[in-house]
Amino acid sequence: MNLARIDLTTLALFIAVVRHGSISGGARHSHLAVGAASRRISDLENALGTPLLFRNASGVALTDAGQACLAHARRVLQEIEQMAGTLSDYAQGVRGQVRIAANTSSITQFLPEDLTTFMQAHPAVNIELEEQNSSDVVAALVENRADVGIVADRTPMRGLQTMPYRLDELVLVTPPGHPLAGRRRLSFADTLDYDYVSLPPTTSLAMRLAEASARLERPMRLRIQVRSFDAICRMVAATGGVGLLPRLAAEPHARSMRLRLIPLLDDWAHRGLLLVMRDIETLTVAARLLVTHLRSDAR
Numbered sequence: 001m002n003l004a005r006i007d008l009t010t011l012a013l014f015i016a017v018v019r020h021g022s023i024s025g026g027a028r029h030s031h032l033a034v035g036a037a038s039r040r041i042s043d044l045e046n047a048l049g050t051p052l053l054f055r056n057a058s059g060v061a062l063t064d065a066g067q068a069c070l071a072h073a074r075r076v077l078q079e080i081e082q083m084a085g086t087l088s089d090y091a092q093g094v095r096g097q098v099r100i101a102a103n104t105s106s107i108t109q110f111l112p113e114d115l116t117t118f119m120q121a122h123p124a125v126n127i128e129l130e131e132q133n134s135s136d137v138v139a140a141l142v143e144n145r146a147d148v149g150i151v152a153d154r155t156p157m158r159g160l161q162t163m164p165y166r167l168d169e170l171v172l173v174t175p176p177g178h179p180l181a182g183r184r185r186l187s188f189a190d191t192l193d194y195d196y197v198s199l200p201p202t203t204s205l206a207m208r209l210a211e212a213s214a215r216l217e218r219p220m221r222l223r224i225q226v227r228s229f230d231a232i233c234r235m236v237a238a239t240g241g242v243g244l245l246p247r248l249a250a251e252p253h254a255r256s257m258r259l260r261l262i263p264l265l266d267d268w269a270h271r272g273l274l275l276v277m278r279d280i281e282t283l284t285v286a287a288r289l290l291v292t293h294l295r296s297d298a299r
């Protein structure tokens with residue numbers, strides 16, 4: 001069997017011949033001379049090593065091999081049409097909308113710049129971004145309320161696909177006069193004698209801190225819960241407590257409020273942020289382009 005002799009024009013002709021019931025009818029449909037069409041069908045049969053048509057005075061009929069060839073030829077041409085449609089999206093500029101659900105850490109640290117460069121490259125793609133807790137991001141994906149999500153590692157994924165996005169570092173935030181403010185590095189255990197300002201318990205960051213204190217069998221002195229990184233910094237500055245935040249998210253507030261940022265020695269203070277989706281193969285072209293763009297910045 002010489003597959004190199006099988007071409008798309010001949011497969012399309014073969015389908016037309018079957019549809020019209022004759023080689024002459026298929027030739028007219030394909031804008032070919034009858035003799036040229038007949039040679040193409042014969043060449044296809046020779047390449048496959050088996051007759052595809054019964055020829056008679058009234059037209060043609062399919063052999064068993066012809067029935068199988070017809071099904072495959074249709075699938076091949078459908079795949080080619082789908083490929084052409086997809087690639088034309090790339091050539092003409094992809095259009096569409098991508099729904100993103102992302103946790104606060106990714107939005108405050110990385111997504112603004114990443115989405116800006118993506119939208120500059122693909123101005124016809126609209127981005128619908130919603131800030132949610134990591135667990136709520138997963139729920140949004142499972143319930144098809146989002147196409148792509150970004151969550152912290154250790155979040156239960158419920159069967160979703162994940163890819164690395166970015167790494168961030170948790171640091172202790174203190175006011176300048178705090179007893180820990182002069183430390184260059186410290187462990188989480190060193191902080192548990194002091195009052196904490198934290199996020200609500202359902203957030204991935206609050207759950208991480210709760211797990212760490214449970215492992216140490218030492219409860220946190222949780223005094224205030226607020227809903228944003230900015231509010232944590234303001235409360236730390238006002239009350240003299242401490243908080244734990246991603247470094248890049250805390251740095252602008254630290255500069256404006258003269259807060260201290262102190263690295264933690266604990267391994268869990270270095271977190272991975274993950275891209276999450278139901279199935280990358282079922283994403284729209286626009287959503288796949290966005291995932292590829294975000295993955296190119298993964299580090």
